[in-house]
Amino acid sequence: GENVEQHPSTLSVQEGDSAVIKCTYSDSASNYFPWYKQELGKRPQLIIDIRSNVGEKKDQRIAVTLNKTAKHFSLHITETQPEDSAVYFCAASDGGGGKLIFGQGTELSVKP
Amino acid sequence: EPEVTQTPSHQVTQMGQEVILRCVPISNHLYFYWYRQILGQKVEFLVSFYNNEISEKSEIFDDQFSVERPDGSNFTLKIRSTKLEDSAMYFCASSGTENTNTQYFGPGTRLTVL
Numbered sequence: 090g091e092n093v094e095q096h097p098s099t100l101s102v103q104e105g106d107s108a109v110i111k112c113t114y115s116d117s118a119s120n121y122f123p124w125y126k127q128e129l130g131k132r133p134q135l136i137i138d139i140r141s142n143v144g145e146k147k148d149q150r151i152a153v154t155l156n157k158t159a160k161h162f163s164l165h166i167t168e169t170q171p172e173d174s175a176v177y178f179c180a181a182s183d184g185g186g187g188k189l190i191f192g193q194g195t196e197l198s199v200k201p
Numbered sequence: 202e203p204e205v206t207q208t209p210s211h212q213v214t215q216m217g218q219e220v221i222l223r224c225v226p227i228s229n230h231l232y233f234y235w236y237r238q239i240l241g242q243k244v245e246f247l248v249s250f251y252n253n254e255i256s257e258k259s260e261i262f263d264d265q266f267s268v269e270r271p272d273g274s275n276f277t278l279k280i281r282s283t284k285l286e287d288s289a290m291y292f293c294a295s296s297g298t299e300n301t302n303t304q305y306f307g308p309g310t311r312l313t314v315l
Contacts, residue, residue: 121302123303125306131308132292132306133244133306135303135304135305138303140302178243178244180244182302184301185302186249186296186301187249187257188234188249189244189246191243194242194243
């Protein structure tokens with residue numbers, strides 16, 4: 090079955106710096122890759138997603154890149170702010186209502 | 202904006218007891234899911250449900266677990282005889298028809314088994 094590996098497990102940056110979180114997946118049938126942000130005690134919130142027919146997607150300060158050949162995808166956050174501090178999870182799915190397989194999570198801390 | 206809702210927010214039970222966790226998915230969604238998250242760990246898939254039947258389940262979802270859509274709005278997860286290791290946050294999620302990929306999560310039910 091699908092396995093998703095996520096790195097790093099913790100990431101500390103200064104406000105205004107960029108943050109990059111990387112994930113790899115194992116199943117070539119996966120074609121949908123969302124990123125969720127989870128604040129302490131709250132639900133995972135979708136922040137951006139990408140489908141396998143696209144190599145990059147951007148939404149304001151957040152971007153995701155996908156390399157299908159290498160089976161890895163990354164989240165890039167620019168101009169980080171303290172409110173970006175949270176746990177970020179990547180996930181993979183074969184789409185069409187299929188299950189999400191999550192990575193282990195990255196705890197991002199943005200220091201003012 | 203419509204949201205997935207879950208009740209209760211926190212459930213405390215004794216080992217061996219049955220619990221039912223309730224979810225109201227987004228109203229026009231057709232795919233429903235349960236996930237769990239043990240404290241400090243990643244979110245794990247339990248089961249997916251479509252067209253009034255289970256479409257996929259994980260190894261975690263053994264015969265102690267069951268799901269039901271008893272009416273047009275609720276989606277429930279039952280654990281027949283809880284174990285200590287069932288203590289976790291349980292999230293319900295749903296996805297729609299126009300975009301079956303995007304899953305929206307509920308706020309979760311924290312289950313504590315004593």
